[in-house]
Structure formats: structure tokens, C-alpha cells
Amino acid sequence: MSDQSLPSGALEALQRPSNAGDRSTIRKLSDFDQGVLAVSASHDEDLGELTHKFDLLCPRNGCGSVILKAGVGRWVERDSVELDISKEPLHPDLPTLPAPPATTHWWLVTPNIIEFENIGFTRPVQKDAVAAQKLKFLICAECDLGPLGWCEEGGNEFWLACSRVGYR
Template identity: 85%
Template structure:
């Protein structure tokens, strides 16, 4: 075996967290005066389809990992989903979602998880004894903050809560 050493600057680059951004450039949905109206745009290919004009990021202070590049997710207003099991453990960067059956704003990502830049999944969770499908929660793959959204186990639709991601 050869005795090789790593240059100090290369070692520092390898130890630095990946995909992080300057927190001052990350905006939360609540930072926009017009709310969700300020973060979506009409998709050129499919008129009437609204996508996000900004990269979606982990909202955690100090992380800022890129979760999804601009224009990938489609804006949908649909039934809210209960993502949090205990409100007292809700992270300050994750606002509460409306209780079902109220609606919430979502970024729908299809056709598969390869559309994401950086996303993690929890183990399957049975939210309701009546529900046939188990849910997996979407979390930041860099720092494990979540849930940011959800998907059905084995499904091809991934739902990110508009209010639970950062924008840049």
C-alpha cells in the first residue's frame, strides 16, 4: 500500500456539508407578501399548469439543501394530510398544516423520486386503520428535517407542502 495524504484544502472540501446555501437567500412562503401566488409561474409547455419559479430548499436554518430544482413540481390545492403526530414536537421551520378535510397547497412531483435533487423517506407509516396504503414522509436527506411532505408506499406521486420548504 502506498502512503498517500490528502491535501488539507481537499479534506476541508470533503468535510463540508453538500448542497448548502447561504441562509439569507432562503425564503419561506410566509416571507412573500402574496404567499403562494408569488412562488408559482405558468408552465410554458402546458398552459394552465403552475410550477414553482424557485428552487425548493430545506427550510432548516444552516442547511438549505436543494430538494427540487425550479419548474419540476406542479402546484395543486388538495386535501390536507396529517403529517405531524405530536404538535408539541413540531420544528419551528415547519408550520402546521390545516387539519383534514381542509385543503392545503402542495408541489406535486411525478413520475418518480429521481426528479428530486436531495430527498429522504421515512419508513412506511399506517396513518389510519381504514386506509389501504401506508404513507412515507418526505424529509431532507441532508439533515433529516421533516416531514416536508408525503407519498404513498410504492406510489409515483410525491407531495411537498408549499409552506414547509424554502425558496431560492
């Protein structure tokens, strides 16, 4: 039999969270004077389509897991969605979204979940009896903070609230 011992420090490295880098660089959208304009970049001059120029992170202090690499999500302003259906108080790292039908800013991720680095989902939730589609809320796959956004069950569009993710 061969000796299969691990190199020094390998076990500790495997047990650390995957995002154990410098968490002090997590910035929230509210930290930027120009809001979404400060975190966006145009990659297509003809269409004026904006994407995020920073990696999107879990906003929880002490987590900071990379959710989406820079440039993957497309900025969209559209109707807000009621994400906070729980009776529990909202986590301090998750700002309240405007009530529908007001609009808010989203990062739209398509065509499938493979675009994400680290995302989790809740069980399907039916918002009301007349809603045709059930929603799944997007959460941090590492610490379960959420909801950070939403998608329709079985859909291929994933919506992250610009104000509910961190930027680095």
C-alpha cells in the first residue's frame, strides 16, 4: 500500500469556507454614490446593455461567498416582487424592496443555473391562490441568507435584487 497522507495544511484548507478570502472588501449597493450606475458596465455599445462589473457576493458579514462572477447578470429595472413573506424580522444585510407594483433594480441571469458560482433555492412558494407559477427564492448556498432574489419554478430566468447582494 502507498502512503496516502495529506500535505501539511491540506485538511485545514479543505475545512475552511470556500470564500475564506478577504471579506472586508464586500460592499453593498448603498455604499456606492451612483448606485447601480457605479457597479454597472456596458458591454454592447449598440444595445446599451449593462452588466455588473464586480463579482456578486453574499452580503452577510462573515460569509461573502461568490454568487456570480462579474459580467454574467444583465441589469433590468422591472416590477418589484414581494420576497419577504416570513413573519420573522428581515436580516440586517437584506434591505426591504419596494412593494409591488413599484419597480426595483435586478440582475437577470439566463439561460440556466449553471451561470452561478454558488446559489441555493427554497422550496416552491405560491404567493397567492390566483398565481399561475410558483416561485423559488434564491439564497446563499453557503450560509442560507436570503431571499436574495427569485425565479419561477422550472423557469430559465433568475432575478437577483441589486440591493441584496454584495459587490467585490
